[in-house]
Amino acid sequence: MTVRSPAALDLTGLRTLPSQVWGGIRLVPLVREEPLTDLRLHPRFFGDGAGPVLGHVAVAPRTAYTAYIPHAFVATWTRDGSPAAAYGTQLSTAGPAGPPEHTVRLHLHRRLARREDRDRLRFLPLHLALEGYLALHFGGPSVMWEEWSRRAAAKGLSPRTEEAYTGAEVAGLADALRVFEIHPGQCGVLLHTGDTLAAAFVVPHPEDYRLLHPTLVQDLFGELVHHHALFAGPLPDFRARIPGPGIGSLADLRAAAQEEERRWARFHDATMAAGLLGPAYTWQRVYRMGRFTLSRFLPAFVPKEENHIGETITDERGRTAYLKTFRLSETQVRRGHLLDRLAAQDWHLGATAAAMGLREGELGLRLEHAGFGALLRQDVLDRYRKENRRRAERS
Known part of the structure; x- marks a missing residue:
């Protein structure tokens, strides 16, 4: 191929x-x-x-x-x-x-x-x-x-x-x-x-x-x-609405319909x-x-x-x-978008997040929401969730 x-x-x-x-x-x-x-x-x-x-x-x-x-x-x-x-x-x-x-x-x-x-x-x-x-x-x-x-x-x-x-x-x-x-x-x-x-x-x-x-x-x-x-x-x-003025023959009507x-x-x-x-x-x-x-x-x-x-x-x-x-x-578009962006950065989460204008934790949670959470280590996902909760509490 x-x-x-x-x-x-x-x-x-x-x-x-x-x-x-x-x-x-x-x-x-x-x-x-x-x-x-x-x-x-x-x-x-x-x-x-x-x-x-x-x-x-x-x-x-x-x-x-x-x-x-x-x-x-x-x-x-x-x-x-x-x-x-x-x-x-x-x-x-x-x-x-x-x-x-x-x-x-x-x-x-x-x-x-x-x-x-x-x-x-x-x-x-x-x-x-x-x-x-x-x-x-x-x-x-x-x-x-x-x-x-x-x-x-x-x-x-x-x-x-x-x-x-x-x-x-x-x-x-x-x-x-x-x-x-x-x-x-x-x-x-x-x-x-x-x-x-x-x-x-x-x-x-x-x-x-x-x-x-x-x-x-x-x-x-x-x-x-x-x-x-x-x-x-x-x-x-x-x-289609063909105006009456200017239509004087079948040829005119046919031309107007074609237009x-x-x-x-x-x-x-x-x-x-x-x-x-x-x-x-x-x-x-x-x-x-x-x-x-x-x-x-x-x-x-x-x-x-x-x-x-x-x-x-x-x-x-x-x-x-x-x-x-x-x-x-x-949802399917977002999955394809995430995979393309990761592949473009050799699957480095930090570099991909920076290219997308996100924090690394935000990107990790987006991956989880898109159905790719199993690709990440559980302790890494837990850390991302904890960081997200702390930011939410501070705001």
């Missing part, structure tokens, strides 16, 4: 259309003027749809990734630019009846991305991105300063866990996807909950999107997305989606696929701002053929 320099997402070739609203859910269609024909995606479902599927993937020696993994995507491509066909789609027709709720089936995977043929790759959508976030500085302290515990030396950040919600638990999402109008040429969607950008999903071809559109309800979403959908009231619908569409797209991309499209990300290449590259990316972990992780398939010019993102909660 190789890491590229920070760069922003490139959605060249995708056009934003006016949104559709269902309760607290806003769905913004993305349309390709020229669909990609030499790369195709299709789903591969695990189990019979009768119960939850727990996936277990060995990602490194003595290291495994375990998560709810209902399906995989299979990418098929051609090397000479000729059209590729979606290959081997498996549909699940099972109903809701199934095993008891406490029963969870385990599905073993050899890799997160595994080549199955010369021009075919099976990968686990979104889990490439999530594993990249969980693996962030997973080995723990690079230098064993005296504050770190024996566990930090022996296990690092193992086990590392995060919580997420399935799309079925996001209020209104299933209904929105069911009544959503799929446009001709549509190859993606930007999903907002409570007018907060929750996720982006892009595929190479309109036929792929029609096939994969229902899988959004099986995706994973962060805590912030779930809460916004649950507590948000009905969202306003942005309706309103362009105005909506400029507003959405510059304002509502700026938190995803504006920042630069750190990229990690996962697999080469002819002229395409499968990669995952991490944000800069800036607290109190939008932070998205995700995975892409890009062509030789860096343009996005496939995209799936996950918005991190503020």
